[in-house]
Amino acid sequence: MVRRPPEETGETTERLGSVLLPRPDISPQRQVARRLLAALAVLWVTVLLVYLDRGGYVDNSDSDVTFLDCLYYTTVTLSTTGYGDITPASDSARLVNILVITPLRVLFLIILIGTTLEALTDRTRQQWRLNRWRSALRDHTVVVGFGTKGRSAVQTLLSTGLGRNQIVVIDPHGHAVKTANAEGFAGVEGDATRSEVLIRAEVQRAKQIVIAPQRDDTSVLVTLTARQLNPRINIVAAVREEENAPLLRQSGADQVITSASAAGRLLGLAMLSPNASSVIENLIQQGTGLDLKERPVTKAEAGRSPRDCPDLVVSIVRGHRILAFDDPEAAELQLTDRLVVIHRASRKGPEADIPRGGLR
Known part of the structure; x- marks a missing residue:
């Protein structure tokens, strides 16, 4: 029997069904300052309203309602103390109290008990955010495992122009999901071999999935589950041992990367040819120096030789x-072909890539 990795739990402010959505991090000091400023704003608006209509109020101690009396009346009114020594007497003052000051009193109390109210409404707010996130998520990329391999894959995807809102991270460890969440990615905490966890990440509507867990048997199970949920999804999976690569392909992976043997080959190449290994390292680091990419054949290139292309053509698909x-x-290139080419990362577009002869 295949042993699945354990699923750890952790507390978070944005948890709902193990899905974490990124949000701006506001310090407690700023939250308290905002509420104090809002409370002061409500207080002074009420003082101004009472002072402008001070003729409609009666002070039991004397007949004159001063600014200090207005401030005093406002504080005892908003705090619902209400001693009754200053009261609205005219119809206009009473109408203002009913239509304006009473709603301001309620708003003032809401601001003061904002922490408690926020805790009560937090789940509803999270549910609304989650529903909006799910409805907008289409053709996204799911990354299973936010370790060294998963993070490197995410950085490569970002360098190609993929937005952070189009990447969903799945990891069984809560701290890894929190880290992904802090970097702006939606995260799902759970065991990706379980179909309900992949469904939370909307894998059934995803365009591609990168599978990079710590164990090869986990990669196989995740591949089988993802292929069952979405037969059209592009699956790229990593395995440690080369002998497990055929099993992963049979499970439905479109591309399989053997991390241990690939690293070993690069180490051997570095011993035999250090400069060649440096070039390969440069090629696999997107966005710096030279990039290796796949692109379609343009109309201008159709019918011509690969040597006539503005890029350095490595292979033809x-x-x-x-x-x-x-x-x-x-x-002779065909319009339906795809080219694997080397181009400069600093220049955009196939026509602005490496000039012919620039790398030859």
Whole structure:
């Protein structure tokens, strides 16, 4: 039997069904300051209203209602103390008390007990945010595992222009999900081998999923579950051992990356040819120096040789086959082909990439 990784729990202010949505982090001091300023604003608006209509009020101690009397009346009224020594006597003053001052009194009390009220309404607010997030989420990317591999994959996706709101992280550890949440990603805490956890991440509507857990058996189970929930999703999975790669492909993965053997090959290359290993390291780091990318053939390139392209063509993808740039079958590019090319990260667009001869 395959052992699944344990699911740890953790407290968070944005938890709802183990889904965490990013939000601005406001310190307690700022929250208290905001409420104090709002309370003072309500207090002074009420003082102004009473002072402007001071002729409609009666002071039992004397007949003159001063500004101090207005301030005193406002404080005892908003705090619902109400000693009764100053009272509205005219119809206009009473009408203002009914229509304006009473709602201000309620608002003042809400501000004072804002912490308690916020706690009571927090779940409703979270449910509303979660429903809005789910309704807007389409063709997004799910990343299973926010460890070293998962974070590197996320950084590469961000460097290609993918927005943070289009990435959902799944991890069984609460601290990893909190870290992803703090970086602006929606997070789901749970075991990704369980279908309900993947459903929380809306994998059934996702465009692609990156599977990078700590164990190979977990990768296989997540791949099987994701493929069952979304037959059209593009699955890229990582395994530690090369012998598990065929099993992962049979489980439904479109691309399988063997992390241990890939790292070993890079180490061996660094020993034999340090400069070549540096170039490869540069290529796999998106957004710096040279980038390796896949793009479609343009109309201007169709019917021409790969050597005539403005980019340095590495391979040609034709159907389900990958052809080398010097393959006789790839001597003439087709409009339906896709090219794996090297281009400069600092320049945008296929026509502005590496000039012909710039890398040759």
